Amino acid sequence: MATELWTPAGSANLGVAPVGGNAETGGRIIAHTVVLKAKDKFGVEHKQRLKVLADDTTSQSHIEEMMGNAADSFAEEVRTKYTKRPPTAEERKEIGRALNEFRKYARQRIQSTNRKLYY
Numbered sequence: 002m003a004t005e006l007w008t009p010a011g012s013a014n015l016g017v018a019p020v021g022g023n024a025e026t027g028g029r030i031i032a033h034t035v036v037l038k039a040k041d042k043f044g045v046e047h048k049q050r051l052k053v054l055a056d057d058t059t060s061q062s063h064i065e066e067m068m069g070n071a072a073d074s075f076a077e078e079v080r081t082k083y084t085k086r087p088p089t090a091e092e093r094k095e096i097g098r099a100l101n102e103f104r105k106y107a108r109q110r111i112q113s114t115n116r117k118l119y120y
Contacts, residue, residue, distance in 0.1 A: 016103055041082075
């Protein structure tokens with residue numbers, strides 16, 4: 002089996018572990034684990050653990066190709082998914098105040114007899 006695998010740039014190789022057997026061929030199934038890291042456009046780093054499953058008949062180049070494809074799709078997901086910047090500390094406090102106020106008025110509406118606060 003492959004000993005020295007290429008890993009995508011910015012990733013950390015966590016090693017190889019046997020995970021089971023292949024009933025069709027009678028060979029072993031091995032998981033190659035890599036931690037991928039990517040930054041979104043706001044500079045926040047996102048991590049994902051990637052496991053590539055392969056059996057004894059899988060070539061090293063095919064395993065590396067699967068890792069590369071997974072790394073590319075993860076980087077694309079990070080670029081497209083995180084389009085809004087995270088809120089600042091002051092904005093989080095403001096959001097918390099608004100939620101508390103909403104909960105307070107919701108309790109008052111539930112306690113009123115006709116479920117209307119203003120009339």
